[in-house]
Amino acid sequence: MASSPTVLASSPSAAVGSAAVPTTPKFPVLPLVLAAVMGVAVTALVVGGVVYYLVRSGRLPAHDSSAHKAEAAVPMTTHVMALEPLLVNLADAGGSSYLRVALTMRVADAATKRDAKPKEEAAKDNKAGDEAMAEARDTVLTVLGRQTADGLLAPDGKERLKAELKAAFGAQNTDLKVVDVFFTDFLVQR
Template sequence: MAKAQAQAKDSGNNKIIMVLLVLVGLMVAITAANTYLLMDTRTMAANALHGNATEEQRRDPVFVKVDPFTVNLRSDQFGPRLLYTGMTLEVQEGDTKNILLNNMPQVRSRLLVLLSGQDAEMISTPDGKMALSDSIKARLSEPYGGSERELEIFDVLFTEFIVQ
């Protein structure tokens, strides 16, 4: 009977030791994973800080200037309204700039048609300008001159914007 109790005591101690070893191993694995992830994020942050970015992040902006023009807006309770605006388009490198420059009369026509349907009160707000910018990007990205290729326009930057 004493032997049975001694064996039971030893097997209980063995179970406790096994559980403790598993927990210690698990903690070591978690610590190693955490250290690896911290080192990796520190490396990425250091690369970004020192300018070691990827080629895509280093892309130089390509801009196309659209000369300022005046367009009639929809009439409202204040009567006829005018918009005087100039803008610069940030475009994809390559043919996009040349396509826009070669089709500038069509670009300006698309802008005039789009802008003439706008409400003066709406485009006077910051949210209205952002929505207008999105509409311009979508309209000017459509193919030109019988081509089926859509252009990639990243941003519309208003350089002049006066509503009267």
């Protein structure tokens, strides 16, 4: 039995022989590499932006060794100045509201001169202390006289008053550097 050449070419064994070299499918390598690089770049930008925002907002403290060394080298010494209780009419419409307050202030010490004699220093400190106390009482009375009962009794009233007192001391009494204000007695009467 003779076969024809056309039959042999169309037989299944002939088809397998002609496709003996398997072809590998081509993967798009360049787009995959570009996508990976872009993903890494976008992630780095997002993380960097978040860290920058946290450092600038103060939620993440930045490590600055030079600032810590400067603070450690010059410690600030303070002393306490306690004012006697004050009774102040408040700025309410009826004029019948008043505030009784006693406060204590933490004040930064002034730099002392090494050339001064101890007796002269004690006399100057006593006189300066009386003047500072009078100036402090005047400043406190001025600030308190502008307050209202509703403003003081608000949830943030005392904190706002402390900030106003510190600002007033900074503006009116430049020699007296008030670091903090503490209320030891606070009574509002309407």
